[in-house]
Amino acid sequence: MPQVILLFSGKRKSGKDFLTTHLQNLLADKCEVLKISHPIKSHWAKEKNLNLNELLGDSEYKEQYRLDMINWSEEMRAQDYGYFCRIACQDATDKPIWIVSDIRRKTDIKWFKENYGNKTRNIRIMADEETRKKRGFIFKSGVDDVASECDLDDFVDWDLLIDNSEGKQKLEEQLSSIFGLVSGL
Ligand SMILES: Nc1ncnc2c1ncn2[C@@H]1O[C@H](COP(=O)(O)OP(=O)(O)O)[C@@H](O)[C@H]1O
Ligand SMILES: C[C@@](O)(CCOP(=O)(O)OP(=O)(O)O)CC(=O)O
Numbered sequence: 717m718p719q720v721i722l723l724f725s726g727k728r729k730s731g732k733d734f735l736t737t738h739l740q741n742l743l744a745d746k747c748e749v750l751k752i753s754h755p756i757k758s759h760w761a762k763e764k765n766l767n768l769n770e771l772l773g774d775s776e777y778k779e780q781y782r783l784d785m786i787n788w789s790e791e792m793r794a795q796d797y798g799y800f801c802r803i804a805c806q807d808a809t810d811k812p813i814w815i816v817s818d819i820r821r822k823t824d825i826k827w828f829k830e831n832y833g834n835k836t837r838n839i840r841i842m843a844d845e846e847t848r849k850k851r852g853f854i855f856k857s858g859v860d861d862v863a864s865e866c867d868l869d870d871f872v873d874w875d876l877l878i879d880n881s882e883g884k885q886k887l888e889e890q891l892s893s894i895f896g897l898v899s900g901l
Contacts, residue, residue: 718748719812720898721832725819725868726841727860729848731880733774735841736817738887739894746901747813752824755803756789776852783856786864797823798831805831812901821867837875837897840868844881 761768770777
C-alpha cells in the first residue's frame with residue numbers, strides 16, 4: 717500500500733506529463749507514476765495496430781486518435797467507472813508515493829478515495845489558453861467540450877493548485893509546493 721497518492725489533473729497541454737516527469741526524477745525510487753490512459757492506449761494500439769510509444773508521448777500522433785480513444789473509453793466507463801483506474805494500479809509496486817498523472821473525471825477521484833481513503837491528494841495544473849496553444853493545443857469539438865477535458869472544471873476540493881502558464885510559477889516553486897504534500901515520507 718502506498719503512503720500517499722498524488723492525483724494530478726489538468727487540461728491537455730497544461731503540463732501534466734512535464735511536471736510529473738520532473739517530480740519522478742526528483743523522487744526517484746520513492747515513487748511510481750501511474751497513468752489511467754495507459755491501458756486505454758495499449759488497447760487501442762493493439763486493436764488498430766498503432767505505435768504505443770507514440771501514443772504515450774506528446775506528439776501530434778496521439779491527437780489523431782484521441783477522439784476515438786475518448787469515445788471507446790467512455791463506453792467502458794459507463795459500465796464500470798473504476799475500470800481503467802483499477803488496471804492502472806494493478807502493476808504498481810510497493811513504492812511509498814504514487815503519482816497518477818492523468819486524472820480527468822470526478823469518478824476517477826471518487827474511485828481513488830473509495831479505495832485508498834485519506835491517502836489521496838488532489839492537484840490541479842492550470843495553464844492559460846495562450847500557453848497551451850504554444851504547446852500545441854487546438855480546440856477540437858468532441859474532445860475539449862466533453863467530460864474528458866471538462867468534468868473537473870467545477871471541482872473545488874483541490875489540495876494544491878499549480879499555475880503552469882508561461883511566465884508564472886517557476887518549476888522549482890511548483891515542485892517545492894508538491895513536496896509540501898509529501899514531506900515527512
Ligand atoms: N513549464 C514548462 N516549461 C516548458 N515546457 C513545458 C512546460 N510545461 C509543459 N511544457 C511542454 O508542453 C508540452 C505539453 O506538455 P505535457 O506535459 O505533455 O501536457 P499534458 O500532459 O498536460 O497534455 C510538452 O512538449 C511539454 O514539454
Ligand atoms: C483517451 C484519453 O485517455 C487520452 C489521454 O491521453 P493523455 O493523458 O496522454 O493526454 P494529455 O492530457 O495530453 O496528457 C483521454 C480520456 O478521456 O481518457
